[in-house]
Amino acid sequence: MKKKRTSITDIANTLQVTPSTVSRALNGGGKVSEKKRLEIISLAKKLGYRPNPIAKSLLENRTNTIGLIIPEFTHHFYSRMLSGIESVTSKAGYQLLICTSNEDQNQEIKSIHTLLDARVDGIIATISKMNDKFEHLQEVMDNDTPLVLVDRFSEEIETPYVISDDFKGAFSAVDHLCQIGCRKIMHIKGPDNLSTTFNRFMGYKEALRKHEIELDERLILEGSNPDLVEKIKSCLENNWVDGAFAYSDYLAFEIYKAASQLTIPIPGQLSVIGYADEPISTYINPTLSTVNQQPFEMGVTGAKYLLNKINDPEIALEIKNLETKLVIRESCRRLEG
Amino acid sequence: MKKKRTSITDIANTLQVTPSTVSRALNGGGKVSEKKRLEIISLAKKLGYRPNPIAKSLLENRTNTIGLIIPEFTHHFYSRMLSGIESVTSKAGYQLLICTSNEDQNQEIKSIHTLLDARVDGIIATISKMNDKFEHLQEVMDNDTPLVLVDRFSEEIETPYVISDDFKGAFSAVDHLCQIGCRKIMHIKGPDNLSTTFNRFMGYKEALRKHEIELDERLILEGSNPDLVEKIKSCLENNWVDGAFAYSDYLAFEIYKAASQLTIPIPGQLSVIGYADEPISTYINPTLSTVNQQPFEMGVTGAKYLLNKINDPEIALEIKNLETKLVIRESCRRLEG
DNA sequence: TAGTTTAGGTCAAACGTTTGACCAATATAC
C-alpha cells in the first residue's frame, strides 16, 4: 500500500485550524493573519506538503495534461516532433500522456478513448496513414476537447492543424537541381494514395515547368516497385539522367546503390536529393542533400496552437503549411559545361 | 469552458435511484434487481457514460499512470526502449506520463518531482549520464513509489534495474573478429568516466586474452580525440590493423572514413564492428556489423519489473544484465590464409 | 452611543466515485 502523503487537512488538524485557512494561507487568498500564515507555511514545508493535483482536477474539471497520439516512436521524424511538443508543453506546465497507434486506425480510436477517459485538456494527434473513419475525431470535438492535428490532416474535420509544405519542399529540391545545370531529372515516387506522394510529385512537375524542361515519363519511377534498383540502373545506363529527386532519403539510397553498381560517380555525374533529412544522410557517403521538414518546429507550432485553443476555445482556426528547408550536401554538384 | 460529462449522479437522478445503486449496477456489486440493472446500463450507454478516473484515483490513491524519464526522444535507442515499455504498460491498462531530462541532472530532479506530484503509480527512469546526486531517487523510494532504472543504474540506490551487458557484448564482437582470423584488432574507446566505456573495453581485452593475442597499446584510440581520423589512418597505413571494434556505430563510421581515404577495402582488408545497431548500419556501404543491445526488450523487462513491484511492493529485488545480440553484416569477412 | 467596517477566521458544498453500515420488506426455516 502506498504511503499516504501529507494533506492540507493534516496540516489543519495539527495547527487547530480549518482546511480552508490552510488553503488560503498557501495560495494567498487573504483572510489569514500574518502569524498564522507563516506558521502554516513553515509546517507545510517541514512536512513536505505538495498539493494533490487529483483533487484539484476533480474540482476544476481540468487535468493540466495533454494527450498525444503518434504513429510510432522509432521514426526519427516523430521523435523530433515529440521533442518540439514537449519543449512547449512542459514550459507551460502541462504534462504529456502519450499513446501510439502503430498506423492502425482501430488502435488510434482506442487511444482517443483512453485520452478522453483520462480527461486530458487537449489532444495532439497524427492520424494514421490510411484513415477512413472520423467519428472518433468528431467525438473529441463534440466533447469540447481541443484537438490539433500534426503532420497529417483531414478535410472532414475542422480543427487546427500543422502540416509540412510538400509541394514547396519538392519544388525547392528540383528547382535547385535545375539551377545547378541538371536537365534530365528522375523522380522516384512514394506510396500510392498518399497526399504527400501526390504533392511532392506536383512540386517536381512545377519546377520542371518553371525551367521549361519537358517531363520525361521514363524518368518517373514507382518507389514500391520490387526491382526498383534495376529500373534505376537502366535509366542510368542509357544516360537518360543527370539528376534525381526521391520521395524519401531511403529511396535516394536506392539510387546510390544503382549508381554504385554501375560505378557512376555521385555527384560527379549525377546529383541526388532525398527527402526528410534522416540523421543517416550525414553519415552516408557522399552525404545526401535532402529536404528538411522541420519536425521540431512542427511540434512546437502544433503545441502552441493547442495551448491557444485551450486558453480560448473560440479562437479563430489556426492552420499552417510549414516551410521546409533545403539542405545541400555532397550529393549535389554543379554540372560542368 | 469544457462540457460537463455525464456522471453517475446524473444517471441516478433521472432514474430516481441513488448513485450507490448506479455504481453497483455498473460494476456488479450485487444488491440491485435485474430490472433496474438493465435499465441503468441502457441509460448509461445512451448517455455515453464513461467513469471518471480522476474521482476513482482520489479515492483509491492510485492513478493507473506510470511516469517515465528518458534523456531524449531522438536517440533511436531510447525510442525503441520507449516502444518496449509502452507495449507492456498499455496492455496492462496503464498510461504513460513522459518527461525528458536532456541528460541534465537538474532537469531530471525536476521531472521526478513532477511525476511524484502527479501521483504516478511507479516510475521508470534512465538517469542522466553524469550523476552525483541521489536524493531525488531516494525521495521516490521514501515515498513508496516503485522505481525501476533502465539502461543505467546506480549502486547508491537499491531498486530493480535492467542494463545491457556491455562486457559480453564487446566480448562477443571481438571474439568474432578473432574467429574470422583477425589478430591486429583496433579499439576506439567511448567517453571517459562512463561505465559503458570501461566495460566494453574490458570485454575487448578479455576476448584478446582468450585468443592469446597480446594487447597493442597503439591500437587503443580515444573516440573523443579531435583528429581521430588521422590517428586511425596512421594505424592503417602502418599495416598495424586487420580488424576494428568501435565503442559506437558512429565511431565505426570514422574508421570507414579513414579506410575510404586510404582506399583500404572493407571488409577485404579490414573487418569492422560497431556498437548499438543504429538503423543507419544497414544503409551504409558496406553494411555495418554491430552489437544490438535489444532496447525493446530492455523496455519490456523494465516495465514488467515495475508492474511486479507495483503489484507486490515486497517482491525480491529484480535486476537484469540483458544479453546483447551480435549482428554480422558485410563489414566482416574471414581473412584468407 | 449606535451603527458600520474590517480582520480573521469557520462552515459547508462541490467535484465523481466507492463502500461499509444500515433498513425495510419479503421469503424461508422450523
Place this chain on the structure above:
DNA sequence: GTATATTGGTCAAACGTTTGACCTAAACTA
C-alpha cells in the same frame, strides 16, 4: 407463528482541495 435469512435498496463517509457564505469580535465613524 415466530425467528431468521435474503433481496434490493438507501445513507453517509471518504478521498483532497477550493470557495462563497457566514460569523464574531474588535476597531472605526458620525
